[in-house]
Amino acid sequence: MTDGTLSISALTKTFAKGSTTVTALENVNVEIGAGEFVAVVGSSGCGKSTLLNILAGLDRQTSGQVLVGGRPVGGPGPDRAMVFQSDAAFPWLTVTENLEYGLKVQGRSAAERKRVVGELLPLLGLEQFAHSYPRELSGGMRKRIDIGRAYAVEPEILLMDEPFGALDVVTREHMQDELLRIWSARRSTVVFITHDIDEAIMLSDRIVMLSPRPGRVREIVDVPFDRPRTPELRESADFYRLRTDLRRMMGEAVR
Amino acid sequence: MRMRLLSLGSLLVVALVWAGLTLGGVVDKLFLPGPQDIAAVVGESWRDLLSGLGFTLTRQVAGFLIGSLLGIGLGLLMASSRTVNAVLDPLVELIRPIPPLAIIPLLILWLGIGAVPQVLLVVFGCFVIMVVSTVEAVRNVPRIYLNAARTLGAGGPRIYRTVVMPAIVPALVGSVRVAAAASFGLVVAAEFMGAQEGIGYQMILAQRYLRTDQIIVCIAVITVTAWLVDQVIRRLERRLTGWTERHVGAGDARPRTKATVAGTAAAIKENS
Ligand SMILES: Nc1ncnc2c1ncn2[C@@H]1O[C@H](COP(=O)(O)OP(=O)(O)O)[C@@H](O)[C@H]1O
Ligand SMILES: [Mg+2]
Numbered sequence: 170m171t172d173g174t175l176s177i178s179a180l181t182k183t184f185a186k187g188s189t190t191v192t193a194l195e196n197v198n199v200e201i202g203a204g205e206f207v208a209v210v211g212s213s214g215c216g217k218s219t220l221l222n223i224l225a226g227l228d229r230q231t232s233g234q235v236l237v238g239g240r241p242v243g244g245p246g247p248d249r250a251m252v253f254q255s256d257a258a259f260p261w262l263t264v265t266e267n268l269e270y271g272l273k274v275q276g277r278s279a280a281e282r283k284r285v286v287g288e289l290l291p292l293l294g295l296e297q298f299a300h301s302y303p304r305e306l307s308g309g310m311r312k313r314i315d316i317g318r319a320y321a322v323e324p325e326i327l328l329m330d331e332p333f334g335a336l337d338v339v340t341r342e343h344m345q346d347e348l349l350r351i352w353s354a355r356r357s358t359v360v361f362i363t364h365d366i367d368e369a370i371m372l373s374d375r376i377v378m379l380s381p382r383p384g385r386v387r388e389i390v391d392v393p394f395d396r397p398r399t400p401e402l403r404e405s406a407d408f409y410r411l412r413t414d415l416r417r418m419m420g421e422a423v424r
Numbered sequence: 425m426r427m428r429l430l431s432l433g434s435l436l437v438v439a440l441v442w443a444g445l446t447l448g449g450v451v452d453k454l455f456l457p458g459p460q461d462i463a464a465v466v467g468e469s470w471r472d473l474l475s476g477l478g479f480t481l482t483r484q485v486a487g488f489l490i491g492s493l494l495g496i497g498l499g500l501l502m503a504s505s506r507t508v509n510a511v512l513d514p515l516v517e518l519i520r521p522i523p524p525l526a527i528i529p530l531l532i533l534w535l536g537i538g539a540v541p542q543v544l545l546v547v548f549g550c551f552v553i554m555v556v557s558t559v560e561a562v563r564n565v566p567r568i569y570l571n572a573a574r575t576l577g578a579g580g581p582r583i584y585r586t587v588v589m590p591a592i593v594p595a596l597v598g599s600v601r602v603a604a605a606a607s608f609g610l611v612v613a614a615e616f617m618g619a620q621e622g623i624g625y626q627m628i629l630a631q632r633y634l635r636t637d638q639i640i641v642c643i644a645v646i647t648v649t650a651w652l653v654d655q656v657i658r659r660l661e662r663r664l665t666g667w668t669e670r671h672v673g674a675g676d677a678r679p680r681t682k683a684t685v686a687g688t689a690a691a692i693k694e695n696s
Contacts, residue, residue, distance in 0.1 A: 225571075225575050226575075227571055227574065227575065244574075245574045245575045246577070247576075247577045250575060250576065251575040253568055253571070253572065255568055256568075257568045257569065257571075257572040259569060259572075259587065259590075260667050260668065261590040261591065261593070261667045270576055270586075271576035271577060274577040274578045274582065275577060302667045303667075304667060304668070315572075318572075318576070319575075319576075322576060322577070328575075
């Protein structure tokens, strides 16, 4: 088991596109501590998903290094779980079966699976839907299955790729509050990708801002707000000020 | 309701035209027998029809099962390994465009007239349909499910068993329906070419004796049977693929367990 730290150094990724190559990431360096919630923001196409896929072990870097708990990433591992942008809950499994999936892979006993799922369902607010299929649920609920399924394996690191990007604003803010609540119950390291600055501020301890073409780290910004964070934070003047600064920065990053 | 009536009406019109033409003696019964002729055939030869259907169905079901299972099995094998695919894909591509009916003379030349070549013809037709659609279905499994399983620690064989297999079921059931429908045509055609029993054989005999009424009854028998088989498969489909979008309204959140008031309220809030 690893300790949940992530060390990204001189990370570069290029894709061959016909005869030309696209540099999706160039010399990215970020150190992430155990239990830290880091948001990665940037306009679309600046390499956010590419970065996360490399961290997850679903893709390999062209050069540079990623250390998870001090060890290089060789592929997907039980220490890192991923929540994808689009629905990834298996539609042929019920909510409970989805939540159990990773535990079954790990060969945990039925009793233990039952215990973990029994704890997760109320945390996710899905007790009533334990035996429903994903298609029967709303978008926000389906997203919670994804989060719960990732959480069930108790990963040291949770990787989230714009998980709320497809939700409407109200549901999205609701899900942000829910995620903070779930996360406060077990603080894993989180790398949270978003292009929504409000979301990044609301959730994270630090914001890594990427600039596009090629994807580089433009700025790393500390988020000064205390936890637990409440929905009222969104209305505060400090929040608004930070948001304005970051937006300006992001505008410059695009240019 | 209105549409229902219109549909019923069009059927009724056809039936009336048929009765009028034949009962009025406008058309020769050799070309188009009337309802009373059809009823007479059913009355006098339903035993023969049933035993003929029995023969035909046995061969058809055997061919359909063997061909479909072979096709699905080989398709899964091809989709699971690049090596197997490299070896088998050109062979499948080679036989795929062959119209199954075109191999009948070859089958008779090799195997004579009898159950074996008939079953083989159905096997061939079903095999080609299923192998192609299985490979296609595996290719179409959304990448995100495969990646999700990988990040949850699942390895190749487990992903195949727990993600690929269930994900392709809806597509496969669709193809099984196509194969089942095709197999009826194939088995009857096989009997046209050479058989000593079966519905297709009875049709050829009827044609020889200019018994249009018997031919029509045979067509009806095989059609009704094909329709019934399709209904059975559709039932099965609903069982197997209850989780797909088609069968449950998306976002139609309804608690499966005993709902509390609070739970329902939460669900309503979620939905809005
Ligand atoms: N598999 C791939 N093949 C070729 N180019 C890719 C591939 N994946 C991503 N890219 C390119 O890399 C860049 C970054 O993509 P991505 O990481 O998806 O950005 P983001 O998630 O920030 O929107 C884009 O220009 C995209 O076209
Ligand atoms: Mg992306």
